[in-house]
Amino acid sequence: MSAPTYDLGTLHGGLRLPGNKEQSTRNPIFEMPIPAQLVLPITQHVGDPAQPLVGIGERVLKGQLIARPDETLGAPIHASSSGTVVAIEPWPASRRFGDTAPCIVIDCDGKDEAIVPADKPADFTTLAPDDLMHRILDGGIVGLGGAVFPTAQKLMQARTCKIDHLLLNGVECEPYISCDDMLMRENAADVVSGAQILMHALQVNVCFIAVESDKPNALRALGEVLGAAKDSRIVLKQVPTIYPSGGEDQLVQLVTNREVPSGGLPTDVGCLVQNVGTAAAIHDWIIGNTPLISRVTTVTGDGVAKPVNVRARIGTTIGDIIETTGGYTDRAEMLIIGGPMTGKSVSTDRVPLVKATNCILVLSHTPSPGPEMPCIRCGDCAAVCPVQLLPQQLFWYACADDEVKLREFGLMDCIECGCCDLVCPSHIPLTADFRVAKSRIRELADEKARAARARLRFEARSQRLEREKDEREAELAMQKESAKAAGPSAIAEILKRKQKKSEDEK
Amino acid sequence: MLTAVITLASIALIAGIGLSVAARRLPASDGDLVERINALLPQTQCAQCGYPGCRPYASAIVDNTAAINLCPPGGEETVRRLAELLGRDIVPLVESTVPSVAVIDEALCIGCTHCRSACPVDAIVGAHHLMHSVIESECTGCELCVAPCPVDCISMRPIT
Numbered sequence: 001m002s003a004p005t006y007d008l009g010t011l012h013g014g015l016r017l018p019g020n021k022e023q024s025t026r027n028p029i030f031e032m033p034i035p036a037q038l039v040l041p042i043t044q045h046v047g048d049p050a051q052p053l054v055g056i057g058e059r060v061l062k063g064q065l066i067a068r069p070d071e072t073l074g075a076p077i078h079a080s081s082s083g084t085v086v087a088i089e090p091w092p093a094s095r096r097f098g099d100t101a102p103c104i105v106i107d108c109d110g111k112d113e114a115i116v117p118a119d120k121p122a123d124f125t126t127l128a129p130d131d132l133m134h135r136i137l138d139g140g141i142v143g144l145g146g147a148v149f150p151t152a153q154k155l156m157q158a159r160t161c162k163i164d165h166l167l168l169n170g171v172e173c174e175p176y177i178s179c180d181d182m183l184m185r186e187n188a189a190d191v192v193s194g195a196q197i198l199m200h201a202l203q204v205n206v207c208f209i210a211v212e213s214d215k216p217n218a219l220r221a222l223g224e225v226l227g228a229a230k231d232s233r234i235v236l237k238q239v240p241t242i243y244p245s246g247g248e249d250q251l252v253q254l255v256t257n258r259e260v261p262s263g264g265l266p267t268d269v270g271c272l273v274q275n276v277g278t279a280a281a282i283h284d285w286i287i288g289n290t291p292l293i294s295r296v297t298t299v300t301g302d303g304v305a306k307p308v309n310v311r312a313r314i315g316t317t318i319g320d321i322i323e324t325t326g327g328y329t330d331r332a333e334m335l336i337i338g339g340p341m342t343g344k345s346v347s348t349d350r351v352p353l354v355k356a357t358n359c360i361l362v363l364s365h366t367p368s369p370g371p372e373m374p375c376i377r378c379g380d381c382a383a384v385c386p387v388q389l390l391p392q393q394l395f396w397y398a399c400a401d402d403e404v405k406l407r408e409f410g411l412m413d414c415i416e417c418g419c420c421d422l423v424c425p426s427h428i429p430l431t432a433d434f435r436v437a438k439s440r441i442r443e444l445a446d447e448k449a450r451a452a453r454a455r456l457r458f459e460a461r462s463q464r465l466e467r468e469k470d471e472r473e474a475e476l477a478m479q480k481e482s483a484k485a486a487g488p489s490a491i492a493e494i495l496k497r498k499q500k501k502s503e504d505e506k
Numbered sequence: 507m508l509t510a511v512i513t514l515a516s517i518a519l520i521a522g523i524g525l526s527v528a529a530r531r532l533p534a535s536d537g538d539l540v541e542r543i544n545a546l547l548p549q550t551q552c553a554q555c556g557y558p559g560c561r562p563y564a565s566a567i568v569d570n571t572a573a574i575n576l577c578p579p580g581g582e583e584t585v586r587r588l589a590e591l592l593g594r595d596i597v598p599l600v601e602s603t604v605p606s607v608a609v610i611d612e613a614l615c616i617g618c619t620h621c622r623s624a625c626p627v628d629a630i631v632g633a634h635h636l637m638h639s640v641i642e643s644e645c646t647g648c649e650l651c652v653a654p655c656p657v658d659c660i661s662m663r664p665i666t
Contacts, residue, residue, distance in 0.1 A: 447548070454549040454646045457627040458559065 009257030011250055013384040014242040015419050017341075019214055021178040023307040024300040029182050030310045032324060034081045038106040038315035039352035040066065041093050045142045046149045047073030052104055058085045061115040063291055066104055075150040076140045080293040080313035083108035094337040094344055094351045103352065106315070117289045124197050124286050129159070132201045132286070139285035140292045140355075145169060145180075145246075145275035146338065148356040151282070154272070155201055161267040166207040167255055168195055170222075170276040171239060171246030173212060174339035177359040179296040180276050182309040184211065184218035187280050188225040194279025195234055197286050202272060207234045208255050209276070214241045243341070244417040248273045250386050262413050277358075297353060299325050303332030303362030312353050318360055319349035331364035341418040373426035381420035381430060387413050391420040391430050398437040403444055406437055414438070540564045546587045550579045551626035552648030554603075559626065567592070578603040579647065606662040607645040608652065612637050614659035621651035621660060 043049040050067035060066055060079040067077040083106045093101035124132055137152035168191065172180040184191060195207050211219050222236055239245050239254050249260040251273060258269040266273050277295065284290045293314055299321060300307040306326030318335070322328060336343040337351065339359050353360075381391035389410050397405040411434060420430045483491055543564040550560070555576035557563040566572035567588070574588040575597045582599060589596045610621070610630075617635040629645045632638030640651075652660050 450646075451547070451549040453644065454551065454627050455544075455560070457629070457644060458549065458551045461626065461628050 012388045013386045017243045020176045024178045032310045032312035035316045035320045040104045040315040041101045044355045045075040064115045078291040081108045082113040094346045144277035158272045165271045167273045168209040170211040173243045173246035179298045181215045188221040190280040190283040191276045194283040208237045210237045212241045298359045301362040302364045316353045332362045334363045336361040369427040380423045384419040548580045550646035550648045604664045606647045606664045608640045609663045611659040620654040624650045624654045
């Protein structure tokens, strides 16, 4: 029996935030009915957009592959229910950049007819790890914690490193969000089964499932399943409730006391982190043969009448979900996709639920922290920074646009958790400033790479022109040589022949 | 006697340290400086500065025959960096341009290859009497292909 353990590493800084999770965890997960229309963006993952494989007017079945990425980084997309494709067009979407994204729009017929699986799922333990990864790739599975990195590619990358620990992230430290909590309570067995599949794919023998201490029900449910499963490789870890302990690097530090190097990945210290929701999705695909076509998401905030967790089909619009679960309250003012710290506010509820959507937050008023004042260099931000950066220095250099210093002070390691914003007594929007500075640095790096490439091409061209000129000269010289060797009579002969020819032509 | 030896030795030591620091901090030679200036230039090879390419312009700056504000594609940013490197004053750009790429109107192209030979970075592909095309990711927006085109089918499109 695996009992919760407390032998943990330390996390620098962080904040204890009001959880606001109890509103949405009172009721069990609500099964969202199939909507009239599904809107599926072709980019729901890190990497290149998937290319649509269906045409307008085509009938699709539930679980049918409708878009597939090229050979590069990406994940396929499946139809979430049966129906007819009515459009492939730009649609409002919640994205980091831009407000619309190309989407495949399906009018559902309500029959929810599933596609016949091509092959019966074999026992995963008989599959070679590489075959298992390719199978995971076909399921369209991406990291459901919010980063939506294609899981199969993450696993393949990890296979090239020496990995000894698999970490399942059930921390969910951001306020309001409770979808992983409810998933662990109700589908703990799926999470554990997903962990076993992942361990087989990675060929590792240690798995930690990390859950925050404010989720006793989830801890109990997982403990019971682990006790029954008698799998001694999987250990349940209770971690303290501190934001942002659920960040990938922070969790590795907390659970294994290994520090992920600057600019590195957890795989550099022998760890691979997966979200518990991702593990459950892998179970659904490998054992249940259902690709990633639905997910649990939290609908909460004081702007909705009935905060609850729902399991909805990917592509259901946010408006449909809120309406079905009880609608808005009169005070609803702001719609945020994601949590209050790292989420993005959107202007319309026509945006669809995508694989990344872990929370739909509707707030009544925009919390106004007060006017921005000058930095007084109190250092409160440095004390809470979980990456141990110096936000006050970074702010200084961001204002001065000093790229070299910003790099030197580790701006690129900023995880944009927002802790420094919250504690700043001068109400400086530090994270927003850092985000801008980061994109500026990336832009400069791109420009530099472009210039270097242009220079190489220019130099290669100059060399080629030089070489061609030399070759031409060498050939001319050779012709002169051979003419000289033949003697003046031969030259006279040639000239005579040429003259005759031109006369003939006349 | 001993005092003199110690004094001279310490002077020699201090001078040595000073020289080695100077050697590290200051540009070693003109050739090196040309490289460093060249690295700051945008490498569009557009010749808008009046020199046949970025490197010749860099040499001209070192020879003090060219000002540092002659590079429109580099923008104010490049002027600022050059001023910083050379310890000169920041001067406003002679003219500014928007970053853009060349686009060939494929319906009009007659396949004369004039633009292909004009491109300083080999970013135009196409054979004789066949349609040409710009490799957008490699185009530096130097506009050198626009003038040679006999049917005026090349236009510059700003990068958004």
